[in-house]
Amino acid sequence: xxxxxxxxxxxxxxxxxxxxxxxxxxxxxxxxxxxxxxxxxxxxxxxxxxxxxxxxxxxxxxxxxxxxxxxxxxxxxxxxxxxxxxxxxxxxxxxxxxxxxxxxxxxxxxxxxxxxxxxxxxxxxxxxxxxxxxxxxxxxxxxxxxxxxxxxxxxxxxxxxxxxxxxxxxxxxxxxxxxxxxxxxxxxxxxxxxxxxxxxxxxxxxxxxxxxxxxxxxxxxxxxxxxxxxxxxxxxxxxxxxxxxxxxxxxxxxxxxxxxxxxxxxxxxxxxxxxxxxxxxxxxxxxxxxxxxxxxxxxxxxxxxxxxxxxxxxxxxxxxxxxxxxxxxxxxxxxxxxxxxxxxxxxxxxxxxxxxxxxxxxxxxxxxxxxxxxxxxxxxxxxxxxxxxxxxxxxxxxxxxxxxxxxxxxxxxxxxxxxxxxxxx
Amino acid sequence: xxxxxxxxxxxxxxxxxxxxxxxxxxxxxxxxxxxxxxxxxxxxxxxxxxxxxxxxxxxxxxxxxxxxxxxxxxxxxxxxxxxxxxxxxxxxxxxxxxxxxxxxxxxxxxxxxxxxxxxxxxxxxxxxxxxxxxxxxxxxxxxxxxxxxxxxxxxxxxxxxxxxxxxxxxxxxxx
Numbered sequence: 387x388x389x390x391x392x393x394x395x396x397x398x399x400x401x402x403x404x405x406x407x408x409x410x411x412x413x414x415x416x417x418x419x420x421x422x423x424x425x426x427x428x429x430x431x432x433x434x435x436x437x438x439x440x441x442x443x444x445x446x447x448x449x450x451x452x453x454x455x456x457x458x459x460x461x462x463x464x465x466x467x468x469x470x471x472x473x474x475x476x477x478x479x480x481x482x483x484x485x486x487x488x489x490x491x492x493x494x495x496x497x498x499x500x501x502x503x504x505x506x507x508x509x510x511x512x513x514x515x516x517x518x519x520x521x522x523x524x525x526x527x528x529x530x531x532x533x534x535x536x537x538x539x540x541x542x543x544x545x546x547x548x549x550x551x552x553x554x555x556x557x558x559x560x561x562x563x564x565x566x567x568x569x570x571x572x573x574x575x576x577x578x579x580x581x582x583x584x585x586x587x588x589x590x591x592x593x594x595x596x597x598x599x600x601x602x603x604x605x606x607x608x609x610x611x612x613x614x615x616x617x618x619x620x621x622x623x624x625x626x627x628x629x630x631x632x633x634x635x636x637x638x639x640x641x642x643x644x645x646x647x648x649x650x651x652x653x654x655x656x657x658x659x660x661x662x663x664x665x666x667x668x669x670x671x672x673x674x675x676x677x678x679x680x681x682x683x684x685x686x687x688x689x690x691x692x693x694x695x696x697x698x699x700x701x702x703x704x705x706x707x708x709x710x711x712x713x714x715x716x717x718x719x720x721x722x723x724x725x726x727x728x729x730x731x732x733x734x735x736x737x738x739x740x741x742x743x744x745x746x747x748x749x750x751x752x753x754x755x756x757x758x759x760x761x762x763x764x765x766x767x768x769x770x771x772x773x774x775x776x777x778x779x780x781x782x783x784x785x786x787x788x789x790x791x792x793x794x795x796x797x798x799x800x801x802x803x804x805x806x807x808x809x810x811x
Numbered sequence: 812x813x814x815x816x817x818x819x820x821x822x823x824x825x826x827x828x829x830x831x832x833x834x835x836x837x838x839x840x841x842x843x844x845x846x847x848x849x850x851x852x853x854x855x856x857x858x859x860x861x862x863x864x865x866x867x868x869x870x871x872x873x874x875x876x877x878x879x880x881x882x883x884x885x886x887x888x889x890x891x892x893x894x895x896x897x898x899x900x901x902x903x904x905x906x907x908x909x910x911x912x913x914x915x916x917x918x919x920x921x922x923x924x925x926x927x928x929x930x931x932x933x934x935x936x937x938x939x940x941x942x943x944x945x946x947x948x949x950x951x952x953x954x955x956x957x958x959x960x961x962x963x964x965x966x967x968x969x970x971x972x973x974x975x976x977x978x979x980x981x982x983x984x985x986x
Contacts, residue, residue: 410979420978434835435877443966461836472835516875516899532877532903538969546975580821581869585898612872614898664821751830751874772825772873779849 397639399552400617401587404527407635408510415551415643423453423539424526425504427513429495430458430469431753432533433476436514439537446541451484454540455504457495458488462746465754485540493719493745496520496528496687500602501721507620507632512539517687517769519608519616523601524625525636527587527615550587550614551645553578557592559653564803566697567600568689568767568787570650571607572658576668577648584612586645589638594622595652599691606688607769610665657802659765660785663773671790674800680762682713682795683776684788685743686750689767690718694788695726699734701792704809707739708798714756716743740795752776758783765794813861813889815924815937816854817917820867824900826850827871827879834878842878843885858886863926863935865916866893871900880904890928892916892935892949905956908964912949919947 398406398414406412408421426448428436433456440446448454456476464470473490480487488498495515500523505511507525511518514536521528529547531539539545555574574588588608596604601618608616620632657671684690684698695717707713715735717723723745726732732742749756750768758764758777764784766776771783784800793803831837832845847854864883870893871879880903883891890910894917904911910930920926924939933949952960958976962968968976 418977420975431830431833431835432877435881439966444970466836468838469835514875516873518875530875530899532875532880532899532906534877534906534966535902538965538975542969542973542975544975546978580872581895581897584869584895612869612897751825753831753833753836757831770825770873772823774829774849775825 397641397643399587399642399644400525400589400619400636400638401527401550401552401615402642403636403638404508404510405549407508413549415549417549418546419549420544420546421510423512423543423545424509425499425511426454426536426540427495427499427511427515427518428454428456428536429460429515430462430473430476431460432514432536433479434472435533436537437475437479439534440541444537444541448483448485448540449543453543454485455499456480456485456487457492457498458490459494459746460751461753462490462744491720491744491746493717493722494687494690494747496602496606497691497718497722500524500598501719507625507630508636512536512545516609517606519613520602520606520687522605522608522615522617523598524630525617525620525632527617528605529615530609547614548585550585552587552589552642553583554644554647555588555590556647556649557595558649558651561652561655564789565655565657566787566789567596567603569655569658570652571604572660572668572785573650573655575607575611575666577650578611580610580664580666581612583608586613587615587617588613590616590618592618592621594624596624597693598624598628599693602691603688610769657787657790659790659800660771662771662782662784665769665771665785671786671800671802674784675802675805677763677800679711679765679794679799681756681758681764682711682791683749683756683764683766683768684791685714685716685718685748686766686768687718687747688769689788690716690722692722692725694767695722695731695735697788698792699731701789701803701806702738702740702796703734705738705796705806707795711795711798713740713795714743714749715740716748717745719745749776765791765800767791812925812927813859813863815863815865815920815922815926816851816858817865817920817922818867821869821872822866824871824873824876824879828876828882830874830876833876843882846882846886855886858888860887861889863889863928864891865920866891867917868893868895870896872897875899875903877903877907880907880909884909890930905952905960906965908960911952914947914949916947
């Protein structure tokens with residue numbers, strides 16, 4: 387059915403467009419759709435379950451091996467023998483079946499798939515990680531699913547889902563200096579609430595604002611409002627400037643039906659921070675300023691990209707991390723790491739006192755590297771601040787942009803870049 | 812008789828099973844003993860097969876990790892009733908064959924209430940130590956899922972028919 391012209395009888399949202407194009411009928415919110423899946427992404431932490439479902443439960447091999455990628459990123463390198471064993475099995479499975487494998491150090495699944503052009507405008511990409519909404523940055527319908535759904539998609543080349551209603555998000559004005567896409571995303575979550583877009587797609591009309599990386603930050607966090615997908619409408623030349631072929635049909639129709647419409651005034655936005663222990667507990671950073679911080683983490687699928695490392699380096703240049711605070715920096719991928727090496731960003735961070743880690747998810751979900759002790763406070767550029775997520779249940783996690791995280795690392799307490807004294811070389 | 816374990820709003824997948832106790836880290840045989848490890852440490856040791864979890868809004872927000880519901884499955888819980896579920900988790904529950912009902916019982920049931928639930932009809936009968944008792948009719952799972960649940964699980968359905976429940980059978984068989 388792919389490539390056939392889909393005749394629409396009434397205007398469609400971007401989600402309805404993509405799911406119609408990848409299925410065999412024109413669908414609207416509420417319809418049940420069975421659709422072709424262009425890429426299935428499996429992370430190391432479910433690889434064993436995935437293989438067990440495929441081999442034991444379904445007795446199947448991937449229908450299209452070239453459409454399946456396994457990424458070893460959640461605990462990379464392995465932290466225990468059992469983790470090492472699970473990763474070994476994933477490597478062997480990839481070798482046997484011909485699916486792609488991105489091994490330790492290549493980077494975080496969502497970043498790697500985008501870099502490898504395995505998520506493209508109009509595609510459907512399913513990932514075994516909830517932040518698979520990230521692919522909406524490049525106008526792909528990205529959605530997270532569990533091991534069973536992921537195995538079924540690999541075995542059949544398809545998935546089934548209910549076509550989501552869409553929330554339309556519009557932006558007015560321009561961001562002021564020091565305010566970033568992370569702050570925009572946290573503001574969206576504050577307005578919508580942690581379950582404000584459950585079962586729905588968030589369709590962001592950003593015009594030609596935001597780079598690909600910034601769009602990834604926006605789409606990544608949509609799942610924190612419960613969304614099934616977070617689609618950033620390709621605007622202007624943003625995506626084509628990265629070499630993407632953006633099909634004309636992928637744009638939402640004028641007059642499409644939205645379940646809710648909100649507008650974010652970028653001009654009025656201040657740097658934002660999520661306080662423990664729910665992501666929609668969003669405040670101005672200024673309100674939380676002064677709280678002593680033990681660890682700062684800059685990285686993850688939300689904010690581990692080159693522009694994020696640049697933002698951190700701009701704050702940390704000729705400054706030092708506070709002696710009472712640890713700063714961990716983990717580039718989102720080997721490509722990001724290389725770029726940051728070549729342009730001197732890593733040297734700047736290293737000289738400021740940062741601890742650099744292997745490209746991957748790092749301490750984001752408390753499985754290795756940089757777990758928090760009881761009572762410790764962490765400012766992280768990641769996407770979740772749930773109780774116990776990064777270590778002990780009595781540790782506290784605050785979520786912020788890389789610039790705020792870097793300023794916090796220098797001051798040893800929650801701070802804005804503007805709070806810092808002049809740098810001394 | 813099965814009992815009620817009552818939780819609040821926004822119980823997330825890290826609450827249900829903290830990430831560091833994933834099966835590939837804690838061990839395939841024991842990971843379920845860490846269910847609700849931080850928020851109700853006594854749960855795994857005391858829960859009985861058939862016990863019912865009553866949650867508040869947005870049950871299961873967070874990760875796609877299927878081992879969170881798998882832990883509950885291994886502990887043989889009888890089902891979860893909450894006014895709303897996070898979508899990935901809801902799919903995972905149904906895929907694993909854990910009955911999930913969208914209904915708010917937080918104002919009706921208390922921790923430790925005795926319950927019996929007919930998962931086919933959705934009829935729930937309860938009684939509390941303080942003399943409260945009654946019946947509640949829960950809404951059945953969505954229609955398109957009953958086809959799958961009739962086969963035991965979505966995996967069993969797919970294996971038997973080679974297609975998804977509700978999927979139209981195309982003429983050339985390729986869809």
